[in-house]
Amino acid sequence: EAGVAQSPRYKIIEKRQSVAFWCNPISGHATLYWYQQILGQGPKLLIQFQNNGVVDDSQLPKDRFSAERLKGVDSTLKIQPAKLEDSAVYLCASSRTIDEAFFGQGTRLTVV
Amino acid sequence: GNSVTQMEGPVTLSEEAFLTINCTYTATGYPSLFWYVQYPGEGLQLLLKATKADDKGSNKGFEATYRKETTSFHLEKGSVQVSDSAVYFCASGKSTFGDGTTLTVKP
Numbered sequence A: 001e002a003g004v005a006q007s008p009r010y011k012i013i014e015k016r017q018s019v020a021f022w023c024n025p026i027s028g029h030a031t032l033y034w035y036q037q038i039l040g041q042g043p044k045l046l047i048q049f050q051n052n053g054v055v056d057d058s059q060l061p062k063d064r065f066s067a068e069r070l071k072g073v074d075s076t077l078k079i080q081p082a083k084l085e086d087s088a089v090y091l092c093a094s095s096r097t098i099d100e101a102f103f104g105q106g107t108r109l110t111v112v
Numbered sequence B: 001g002n003s004v005t006q007m008e009g010p011v012t013l014s015e016e017a018f019l020t021i022n023c024t025y026t027a028t029g030y031p032s033l034f035w036y037v038q039y040p041g042e043g044l045q046l047l048l049k050a051t052k053a054d055d056k057g058s059n060k061g062f063e064a065t066y067r068k069e070t071t072s073f074h075l076e077k078g079s080v081q082v083s084d085s086a087v088y089f090c091a092s093g094k095s096t097f098g099d100g101t102t103l104t105v106k107p
Helices: none
Strands: A005-007 A010-013 A019-024 A031-037 A044-050 A053-056 A065-068 A075-079 A088-095 A107-111 B003-006 B011-014 B019-021 B023-026 B033-038 B045-050 B056-059 B062-065 B075-077 B086-092 B101-106
Touching: A005 A088, A010 A019, A019 A088, A019 A107, A031 A075, A044 A065, A044 A075, A075 A088, B003 B086, B011 B019, B019 B101, B023 B033, B023 B086, B033 B062, B045 B062
Parallel strands: A010 A107, B011 B101
Antiparallel strands: A005 A019, A019 A075, A031 A044, A031 A088, A044 A053, A065 A075, A088 A107, B003 B023, B019 B075, B033 B045, B033 B086, B045 B056, B056 B062, B062 B075, B086 B101
16 A cells, blocks of 8 residues: 655745645545644644545644645645745645544755 | 643663653543654654553554543553664644654664
C-alpha cells in the first residue's frame, strides 16, 4: 500500500511570496489532515477534511492560509503572503478510521 | 481547551535500560490516545494507541495504559535498544500533540 505522498520536500521562499504544498493521501482514506510542525514542537492541526468538506479549520490562519481538497482526494495548502514565522514542516496525514492517521514525509518550508 | 504535556527531554539511556516517558492530557470527553515515533530522517508513524480507559496499547515492546483517573498515558519499555533512538510524541485525538521527547540510547 502506497503511503501519503507530499511535494515538494523542501522549499525556500522570501517573505511576502506565496507557496503551495501538495498532498496525495492513501487510496480510500476519506479523512485528510494538514499540520504545521515548528522546530522543537509537536504538530499543530491546521485543517481537517472529510472527503471534500472541511471538518475543522479552527487553527488555520485564514488571512494568509488556504486549503482545498477537490474531488475528495488530493489536497493543496497555500500560504500567501508568507511570513518568517511560517518556517516549519508542513505535514499531511490521512486516515480511514478515527483511530489511526498515516503521515507523509512533510514539506520543510524556510521563509527568508 | 485540550492539551498534552510530555516529559521534557532529551532522554539518554544505556542499552537494556528501562524507559518511561511521561504524558498527561486534558480533554473534554474521552479521546483516543496515541504515541507516535519519528526516527531520524523519517516521517511520523503510529507506535501504539488506546481508545478507552484502562486499555493498554502495545507494540515493539513498548506499552502505555490509558489512565482516566490520572489523565495519563505514560510510555514504557523494559529494555531499550540503540534502534529505539527517536523522537516520541504523545497525542490526544488527531488535533493535540505534545512537543515530543528525544530519546538517545547508547550501546
